[in-house]
Amino acid sequence: MSATNSNHLRIGFYICHCGHNIGAVVDCPAVARYVEQLPGVVLARDYKYMCSDPGQELIEKDIAEFRLNRVVVASCSPLLHERTFRSAIQAGGLNPFFFQMVNIREQDSWVHADPVAATEKAKALARAAVARVGLHCALEVHQMPINPAVLIVGGGIAGINAALTIARAGKQVYLVEREPSIGGHMAKFDKTFPTLDCAACILTPKMSEVGVHPNIKLWTYSEVTRVEGYVGNYQVTVQRRPRYVNEDLCTGCQECIAQCVYKEPKFPDRFNEGLGKRKPIYIPFPQATPQVVVIDPEVCLNFKRGQLTGKCKQTCLAACGERQAINFRQQSQLEQVQVGAIIIATGFQTFDARRVPQYGYGVFPNVYTALEVERLVNAAGPTAGEIVLRDGRRPESIGVIHCVGSRDQKTHAWCSRVCCMYSLKLAHLLHEHSGAELYNFYIDIRTPGKGYEEFYDKLLDEGVHFIRGRVGEVTDWAMTPEEENKLVLRVEDTLAGFVRRIPVDMVVLATGLEPQADAPAVRRLFNISCGSEGFFLERHPKLAPVSTFTDGVFIAGACQGPRDIPDTVAQAGAAAAEVLALIDAGHIEQEPNTARVIAEACSGCKTCLPLCPFTALTWDEARQQAVVNDALCKGCGTCVASCPSGALAQGLFEDEQVFAELEGLLNDSLQDTAP
């Protein structure tokens, strides 16, 4: 089966029509006829769908029948189907690396409109692959052990679900959350659409389970600061910020909060979107997990500008008593863990409504964001579910403006997917809690989901008004006596065809979802990509929606794009399944593209040593030569490109293979001989 001598090459070439995707632009039979007469090619076929079972079987059968020893497939991107064809070739009895793929869909037929130019390009690319594949070597896939522990970043509903799924499968999970409690945005919601079941009722049991699960190590108030290693073997550093309370000793009795020298809560409560107040020592919300208090050194009297002064009476210490859980000298700590896989579930942030100044958020006190209203209608919120405005009034009419920071070229072009549904939900709840007249101002109502359209119908029946049109401005400038002391929404009613002025007492801005402010930093930390809008990029939008381009790092939830709770939970389950599939295999197959030293050529110049960011290159003092550690090499080839003696080589990307590819790409002297 050895085929190192080019005289013995028996190359099989296959070009895929991919239905009309390739076939409508590239003249596939002509490319096949052209390739058939290239040196070493014994067979060239065009076929409708090479990736289908019959397509793969065709290759397998031909390998046996025509004694092929090399295979080239011209079809879609190798990022999509390289594995598929390697498996087919292996099934046919060849080493899977005696194969080269030609990308004539994503990088040819889909990007060029001229069939002649596209066909010529396909011929050149095929020629390059044929020239290259003859120099391919039989390679072995390395197997590396995998650490079965998993890191999950972000303790919202996505992180919680993924953590529980993996923990229930018996794996160790480290769940890292930046806030003092897990729960994420969902913990702030009152009800969830379209079923109107209470968010806390379905979320808090899961939070408690995370808190007590023996396989879950929960680190709240913590952030990942460093990630090293590779799939199966990541070393992660987590920084645990001081909460000035010993988590193991605090029982969550909250006596300290009651006894704080501040008799009344005084400081804006972040969990309640600033609508409520808290003390310097606090627990974010009643069901917070873990049930551990936190001291805010920015406002605690015992600190000044975050530095310990000891000038407070420290009544909290006395309240805690013998438990001695409060420790003003607590320092930030670093924890180091080894994991095999990582799930990133860092979620989203809501659009800052101040960026749309014409809606008056931050100017008119009775303009609210939707997240504030979530707290306002929540029975556990700052007003215990009463709809009381910032000026103490109770609204008789409320306007909900959809698409604030969504579907707008000036801010964010994308649809945030959840706003229509949560606006309908809030309209229902506000109507229920206050009896006010409700006006929804929308561009389109988007209700794609189980029971969503029915929920919209229900709202129509409830008498909520729907006005189609993007609101131009919110103003307090009254033109009629009825508009005095009201907020007036100026809007073109695009169904009625005229501009209306609608006076209301309260305005709710349905702010969209956007990437977290620190998404770029997180992305760099885990070496994954972002799309142009800033959400984390999946490996493939349809076929690998929770994978990233970094093996072993997965994404779940709204950090990948706006989505609602059902989709987030489904995605978290998918990410957990991917992780379990990865670690239950017990080992990772490593692409054999690592570097190697050609000992007889190495002059010992040491040029390569400082180039490797993974310290895979070391110096062998005895032999005075560089050595590659295969386990550490990730296969970038930077050292190979830099070796002045040509003493480094890279599997799958050997110098002579690339040179042959270039020769094939550019040598079109064979072009005119094709029939």
Added chain:
Amino acid sequence: MNPVVNKWQPRIVAFFCNWCTYTGADLAGVSRLKYAANVRIVRLMCSGRVDAQFIVAALARGADGVLIGGCHPGDCHYAEGNFKMLRRFELLKRMLADLGIEPERVRLEWISAAEGEKVRRVINTMTEQLLRLGPLQLPQRRAEWDRELEPVSAATPTQSL
């Protein structure tokens, strides 16, 4: 002398890294963006793998331009391979200038996996630039240089040049 002056189209060889630019080029395809068919892409794992010899070899074999695409600084899948390429590129540019090769012919671009639009833009602008510059014809130029040396070779027949 050139028989195909009016029909001449430049040929660009592109070395794209697997993780950012090659994926970005795939995205351009998935998004059905249309760009000049003058480019032929060679996939490498990292822009750091682009040996200076690959660039020279492409030009020597008849490419009119070479495009190298890597991840944005700080985004390299292998931490810093793109920086290694950048340094190599800065050195190579000087050498190519000495050979009389116009700087526009060899271009290094950072293109992320999300920048299909940038793939289109870069390839189109580079094609336009090369159309203005005309063919590089390095193989022909080398033949010419060899002819210039013929009298010297004839004078010193025992010495190999």
